[in-house]
Amino acid sequence: MSSAVSERLLVQEVAPRDGLQIEPVWVPTGDKVALIDALSAAGFTRIEAGAFVSPKAIPALRDGDEVFRRIRRKAGVIxxxxxxxxxxxxxxxxxxxxxxxxxxxxxxxxxxxxMRMTCEASLDGFAGVVAHTAQTAQTVQTGVTLNGTVATAFGCPFEGKIDEDRVLSIVEHYLRLDIGAITLADTTGMANPRQVARLVRRVLAMLPASALTLHFHNTRGLGLVNVMAAFEAGARRFDASLGGLGGCPFAPGASGNICTEDLVNLCDEIGIETGIDLPALMALTRGLPALLGHDVPGQVAKAGRNCDLHPAPPSMPDAG
Amino acid sequence: MSSAVSERLLVQEVAPRDGLQIEPVWVPTGDKVALIDALSAAGFTRIEAGAFVSPKAIPALRDGDEVFRRIRRKAGVIxxxxxxxxxxxxxxxxxxxxxxxxxxxxxxxxxxxxMRMTCEASLDGFAGVVAHTAQTAQTVQTGVTLNGTVATAFGCPFEGKIDEDRVLSIVEHYLRLDIGAITLADTTGMANPRQVARLVRRVLAMLPASALTLHFHNTRGLGLVNVMAAFEAGARRFDASLGGLGGCPFAPGASGNICTEDLVNLCDEIGIETGIDLPALMALTRGLPALLGHDVPGQVAKAGRNCDLHPAPPSMPDAG
Incomplete structure (x- = not known):
């Protein structure tokens, strides 16, 4: 089971952003803050804590400013x-x-x-973001990092397969803009493991594994299959969402990010370190239905970990 | 995507037995027969059509005799x-x-x-089954084959990890009894992909891939991950259940076999042939809630195949 070389996998928790953005109920700011603080306490070093988009487009996240001000900043957490x-x-x-x-x-x-704009307009806008961030860093801030996500990198629900060279050219464009970290997102769960392995290998020829995040959805049950394929191909950073919350509001049929505790359970079982406290995570997920008013897709919080045993039926003869 | 060597994967459909055995509603014999006939029409060459166990233990399958008599035998289907x-x-x-x-x-x-007996008593009983089957074959039947299943091969909800040497010794015992085909079953969904790859490799040193079936449950979201690990290790035969029906009545927390249409969708996407008509299968699964009175776990019947596209939102500007 244990290999000679220690293996690590970095999980970025995205439930506070990608999970909550399509929830129809309003999650009060205090509950969002408490969730994020509980996530940092459970061992996450990267948390996507909010979005700064039009409050008309995503009303569920309109309190991003207040959320960021109120969270308890844990040292070492991004x-x-x-x-x-x-x-x-x-x-x-x-x-x-x-x-x-x-x-x-x-x-x-x-x-x-x-995004209500062309791809070219998005990229032009990002050039302005990079310039503004650099300027701000010179005056009041330090250390803000930039990440560029390529959504629908493995398929589009409207267009179908996406040409891999097109994905690579967007990655190149991000890198040329000095956006040094990249996320390849399977926005509507259309990726398959062989496609994932191939694209990961090509992108890892352009940037180090520490700068590449994979974002998978479990729409058709392939989320963790794709994680394993990406990991075997060299990827080491993955987005995941507590309880499997989330989806894409504009993607018909999409139904959930890969579930964080299901991913951490897999890693624990095969000896890949994540640094995350799985029982703490499962307890958090068991609180989600009360917060959101519905069941969540994650399975480990319901079934228990692989290693959680049960007493034998009491009526049974002794096994000896 | 396509590899030089054609790859095939054999799916044995187990819903009529493993799927229905724990359903609390009575599925009428005619509906069972119609389901099995629809499965053979959809391209399955192996269907587990029933169980001959005590009607008190599994009342849902008490009509096995009648089911076997009434199904329409399709040539080439076992x-x-x-x-x-x-x-x-x-x-x-x-x-x-x-x-x-x-x-x-x-x-x-x-x-x-x-089974209400020790492992040793089970194996002793199987020796009697082999002798009786050989005798029957000489007199009235021909071509009946025997398969031996090792349940909890990857873990027991009461005992935890199972020693791999113990699993191999049971496989050896089956082979010595002239039971030439083996199923390794992850009865309560405790397997992980590295364990699966290791055990599959060891068992494939004892018998050909055509005689080994893997039976996985998706209890903790790892069913298809384990299929891929077993496939990469050389396994080519897999049990799966329409809609992900099934589980183990004596295994706390267990929740469903791997879902046939989710598995076939994966195979279709990565170019592994199964010979199964996926749209026909999805239509069958969409009929299960009416038959059983509850939703089923399979995801592809809800989300559509990876390749099923959607019209772009009508209010959107033309993409050009």
Whole structure:
């Protein structure tokens, strides 16, 4: 089971952003803050804590500024914010985000639906974000990092397969803009493990594993299959969402990010270190239905860990 | 995507037995027969069509004799029956089963709970089944095959990890009894992919891939991860259940076999041939809630295949 070389996998928790953004109920700011603080206490070193987008587009996250101000900053934890444009970046920097995550889709059709602009307009806008962040860093802030996400990198629900060269050219464009870390997102759960292995290998020829995040959805039950394929191909950073919360509001049929505790359970079982306290995580997930008013898809919080045993039936003869 | 060597994976559909056995509603015999006939029409060449066990233990399957008599036999399809003992074997042979699937647990505690006897007593009983089947074949039947299942091969909910040497010794015992095909079953979803790869490699040193079936449960979201690990290690035969129906009545927390259409969708996406008509399968699964009175866990029947696209939102500007 244990291998000679210690293996680690970095999990970035995205439930406070990607999980909550499509919830129809309003999660009070205090509950969001408590969730994020509980996540940092459970061992996460990267948490996507909010988004700075139009409150009309995503009303569930309209309190991002207050959330970032109120969370208890734990040393060593990076609190990231999703931003669509310069205005979002300005708000995120003012709120004290440690990392700005810019998002655009590889699919033109999906970017128009999701961002209301062309891919080219998204990239032009990101150049402005980079310039503004550099300027701000010189004056009041230090150490803010930038991440560029390629959404629908493995397929678009409207266009279908996305040409891999197109994905690579967007990655290149991000890197040329001095956006040094990249996320490949399977926004609507269309990736398969062989495609994932191939694309991960190609992108890892362009940047180190420490700068590449994979974001999978479990729409068709392939989320953890794709994680294992990406891991075997060299990827070491993965987004995941507590309880499997989340999805994409503009992607028909999409139903949930990969579930953090299901991923951590897998890692624990095969000896890959995550640094995350799985029982603490399962307890958090068991509180989600009361917070959100519905069941969540994650399985380990319901079934228990692989290693959680049960008493033998009492009526049974002794096994000897 | 396509590899030079054509890859095939054989799916044995187990919903009529493993899926229905724990359902609290009575599925009328005619509906069971219609389901099995629809499965053979969808391309399955192996279907576990029933069990010959005590009607008190599993009342849902008490009509096994009638089911086997009424199904429309499609040429080339093997209709298997699960049997716990000689009496079950006699009933299954009389009903015309093509294959007898004997089951015992590698875990002594689980075998006592599930079969009400020790592992040793199970194996002794199987020797009697083999002798009876050989005798019957000489007189009235030909071509009945035997399969031996090792349940809890990857872990027991009462005992925890199962020693791999113990699993291999049971496989050896089956082979010595002239039971030429083996199923390794992860009865309560405790397997992990590295354990699976290791055990599959060891068992494939004892028998050909055509004689080894893997039976995984998706209790903790690892079902398809384990399929891929087993496939990469050389396994080519897998049990799966329509809609992800099934579980183990004596295993606390267990919640469902791997889902057939989710597995076939994965295979279709990565170019592994199964010979199964996925849209036909999805239509069958969409009929299960009406038959059983509850939702089923399978995801592809809800989300659609990876390749099923959607129209772009109508309010959107043209993507050009």
């Amino acid at each position: 609190y990231a914010a999703l931003i669509p444009n310069l205005k979002g970046a300005q708000r995120a920097l003012a709120a004290g985000a440690d990392e700005l995550n810019m998002v655009m889709s590889a699919s033109q059709t999906h970017n128009l639906a999701n | 209709y298997a029956a699960l049997i716990p003992n000689l009496k079950g074997a006699q009933r299954a042979l009389a009903a015309g089963a093509d294959e007898l699937n004997m089951v015992m647990s590698a875990s002594q505690t689980h075998n006592l709970a599930n």
